[in-house]
Amino acid sequence: MPDRKAVAEYQAEKAVVRAFHDALDNSTPANIEQALAQFVSPDWHWRGMHPFHEQYGPEAVARVFWTPLRNALRPLQRRPDIFIAGRNAIDGGDSVWVTEMGHLMGLFERPWLGIRHTLRIVMLRYCEFNRVVDGKIVETAMFCDIPHLMMQAGQNPFPPQTGAMLVQPGPRTHTGLCYERQDPARGEATLAAIDAMLKNPGAKFHNKDEATRLARVWHDDMIWWGPAGIGATFTIERYVRQHSIPFDNALSAGYRFNGHIAKIAEGDFGGFFGWANLTLRNAGGYMGMTAGPAAADMRVIDMYRAQDGKLAENWIFIDILHYLAMQGLDVLKRMDAVQSGGG
Incomplete structure (x- = not known):
């Protein structure tokens, strides 16, 4: 601490x-x-x-x-x-x-x-x-x-995503700009809530018991502000259905956690980033990709708002373009080729 x-x-x-x-x-x-x-x-x-x-x-x-x-x-x-x-x-x-x-x-x-x-x-x-x-x-x-x-810009590179595409707002409480000194105890509590989630991620949400396990670290009305290509979800039940199950079904094979570079918290907010946090293999269908033997990296930033000892909001940044490029699909080059008449 x-x-x-x-x-x-x-x-x-x-x-x-x-x-x-x-x-x-x-x-x-x-x-x-x-x-x-x-x-x-x-x-x-x-x-x-x-x-x-x-x-x-x-x-x-x-x-x-x-x-x-x-x-x-x-x-x-x-x-x-x-x-x-x-x-x-x-x-x-x-x-x-x-x-x-x-x-x-x-x-x-x-x-x-x-x-x-x-x-x-x-x-x-x-x-x-x-x-x-x-x-x-x-x-x-x-x-x-x-x-x-x-x-x-009207150039959606992905198949229909499981969550909602939104210009995402900031924290529901409007208290995220911690320019002044914060109570250290609140930052410690936020970090503890993030660590509890990391120790209890709730992978494989295929049954009620796993959803119940998730509720130990998240509020029922949690908001998961996912990146474009995945989208945002609201409440544990919809998070499980609209993100966790599709993610787990497609990407659980060969899953490897590589760790984070930095993790901090102050006040009710905290987060971490890695380079790359995860390495996993696409079993087919996710982001429109076919199955393949090659593993690919996910570089991720997670930001959180904690409330009363649990997590209430989560903003996710994933380098999806890099993840797809490692599987042989350079979205930006493909888009440029189409616009220039080359594809």
């Missing part, structure tokens, strides 16, 4: 990330690299979803991700829903991470990654973990739901 005496340190790390976002949001495509360089280390390790993957240093991140995105969605407005900091439970509290989740909203003025521009408002879901050391960001995981943006 975090040292309560060290909680004040989080405010310094939060200030660095907030200043970083302010500089980034007020930069132009021409000076994004300079804005990044003020707040990150020269060897900054940045992890992004397919097709960005791992990048090092502000020049690479600006060139590969931020400059093209800012040229496509403009003006770009940051709309955060969760902002927390904490010591990493994975490394025994040695590192401090700051996490922000929300949407990047903009007018889709130019194509991005082959996704056609709509000239209308689009909302790009994102969640970013930043490790801060001595006033600099040294490591980042920046996940964004690219398939959800494709759907908003």
Whole structure:
């Protein structure tokens, strides 16, 4: 558990990330690299979803991700829903991470990654973990739901999903922006609720007993805000039917948990990310893929809201494009080929 005496340190790390976002949001495509360089280390390790993957240093991140995105969605407005900091439970509290989740909203003025521009408002879901050391960001995981943006542009790459496709709201309580110091005991309770879920994941929801087991760690009216391609579900019963059973039926073979890189909690909110958290094999049908012998990785971010000792809301980010690419389907290349008349 975090040292309560060290909680004040989080405010310094939060200030660095907030200043970083302010500089980034007020930069132009021409000076994004300079804005990044003020707040990150020269060897900054940045992890992004397919097709960005791992990048090092502000020049690479600006060139590969931020400059093209800012040229496509403009003006770009940051709309955060969760902002927390904490010591990493994975490394025994040695590192401090700051996490922000929300949407990047903009007018889709130019194509991005082959996704056609709509000239209308689009909302790009994102969640970013930043490790801060001595006033600099040294490591980042920046996940964004690219398939959800494709759907908003009328280019749905998937068969019908089991849940609902929504522009997802933030926490029901509207209390996710923890800019000020929080009671350490609440963060400890949130982390305990997340750990209870991880120890009792409720795999194989094919009978009433398993659904009952799930209810030990989740509220009955829980909300699971899944990524595009899977969708959102509401209540334990619908979560089991609309996500857990289809997921388990298709992906339980060869399932391997690889662990997480960072896991933090503050106030009623917490989450984790991995690279990759899971490795599993598609038995056929999931995301429209045929069965195959090759295992593929799922890079995942989970964010949670806890309430009264149980979990009430869960926002999921999965690098689905990378998962499919490892199975031989590059969704972005296929989409570009179709648009250019090559497929």
